[in-house]
Amino acid sequence: MAGSDAVVLAEVVRSQVETHARFGGVVPELAGRRHIESIDLVVQEALALAGVGVRDLSAIAVTGGPGLIGALLVGVSYGKALAYSLNIPLIPVNHLEGHLSASWLGPTRVTQPFVALIASGGHTNLYHVKAWGESVLMGRTLDDAAGEAFDKAARMLGLDYPGGPAIDRLAREGDPRKAPFPRPYPTCDDLNFSFSGIKTALLYYLRDCEAAGRSWHVPDVAAGFQQAVVEVLVEKTLAAARLAGVRDVVVTGGVAANSQLRTRFEARGKEEGCAVHIPPFRYCTDNGAMIAVAGARLFQGGRVATLEFEPRADWAIGG
Numbered sequence: 066m067a068g069s070d071a072v073v074l075a076e077v078v079r080s081q082v083e084t085h086a087r088f089g090g091v092v093p094e095l096a097g098r099r100h101i102e103s104i105d106l107v108v109q110e111a112l113a114l115a116g117v118g119v120r121d122l123s124a125i126a127v128t129g130g131p132g133l134i135g136a137l138l139v140g141v142s143y144g145k146a147l148a149y150s151l152n153i154p155l156i157p158v159n160h161l162e163g164h165l166s167a168s169w170l171g172p173t174r175v176t177q178p179f180v181a182l183i184a185s186g187g188h189t190n191l192y193h194v195k196a197w198g199e200s201v202l203m204g205r206t207l208d209d210a211a212g213e214a215f216d217k218a219a220r221m222l223g224l225d226y227p228g229g230p231a232i233d234r235l236a237r238e239g240d241p242r243k244a245p246f247p248r249p250y251p252t253c254d255d256l257n258f259s260f261s262g263i264k265t266a267l268l269y270y271l272r273d274c275e276a277a278g279r280s281w282h283v284p285d286v287a288a289g290f291q292q293a294v295v296e297v298l299v300e301k302t303l304a305a306a307r308l309a310g311v312r313d314v315v316v317t318g319g320v321a322a323n324s325q326l327r328t329r330f331e332a333r334g335k336e337e338g339c340a341v342h343i344p345p346f347r348y349c350t351d352n353g354a355m356i357a358v359a360g361a362r363l364f365q366g367g368r369v370a371t372l373e374f375e376p377r378a379d380w381a382i383g384g
């Protein structure tokens with residue numbers, strides 16, 4: 066299946082943001098409970114919207130990991146029950162492969178080999194994807210994930226969870242030059258990331274302002290912080306593409322929804338002669354369509370599982 070031939074018949078996303086917002090981050094126990102409450106409703110709604118019945122299904126794709134085990138167990142158990150009762154195959158999908166596959170849901174055709182950046186709340190990984198199913202990890206974060214850094218920075222600034230969208234919105238009204246932040250390893254050849262330095266710099270910036278009795282302009286700070294993170298993500302990814310000798314770049318995961326990241330990638334990609342593929346906004350953050358499209362490809366390759374499959378909280382791509 067060529068990526069862009071996939072057609073999404075229906076998509077339903079049930080967000081848990083409201084449940085977790087007051088805690089400033091995801092509470093694993095609550096995440097599992099909300100999954101139990103929602104999963105059947107979401108599936109029924111998607112089937113109704115698509116105008117198909119369960120008996121029209123050929124296979125069930127489900128996220129098998131990595132992620133919170135409580136939430137994974139709910140999805141995998143539900144998927145197993147459905148697959149068993151309909152006597153159709155179960156296809157466990159790696160969540161990160163799902164994010165990569167979101168690139169098939171965009172308007173442009175991605176050709177292999179390519180370099181991919183997956184930047185989400187739990188991961189910041191750079192891959193050299195030589196062929197589908199054959200990815201080599203080129204770099205990763207040594208501490209916080211990029212999305213996690215956005216969430217923590219937002220919390221320090223008194224903004225709502227999730228922090229990425231809040232910082233993205235505010236940064237549009239700010240001037241990054243008024244609150245500059247350090248760029249960890251922006252140019253050197255090391256393709257790993259580290260976001261704890263930027264986070265600490267923000268903490269000190271706010272502390273210094275407080276000690277000096279100065280107030281800070283939240284949009285400027287948001288813009289300065291965002292620019293530092295975006296620049297590092299863009300430059301390291303393009304450095305990875307140069308190193309791998311590829312001209313196609315995929316950028317995906319929740320942080321790929323960031324407006325400045327998208328603009329900057331497009332501009333720098335053009336300068337470097339790279340085609341940068343970023344899925345439509347709604348397919349960057351977690352969604353079922355990316356799991357379905359990844360599952361469809363695995364199904365065509367006969368990559369189905371038995372009902373013995375157990376979710377894997379730390380499942381690496383290709384593992």
Ligand code: KG4
Nearest residue numbers: 185186187212227229319320322323350351
């Ligand atoms: O991929 P995702 O939906 O879930 C995970 O697999 O983690 O990513 C969620 C992360 C959160 O940390 C959120 O703050 C970040 O993506 N995010 C953004 C934006 N939208 C979501 N970060 C920066 N700018 C955004 N517009």
Ligand code: ZN
Nearest residue numbers: 185319350351
């Ligand atoms: Zn995700």
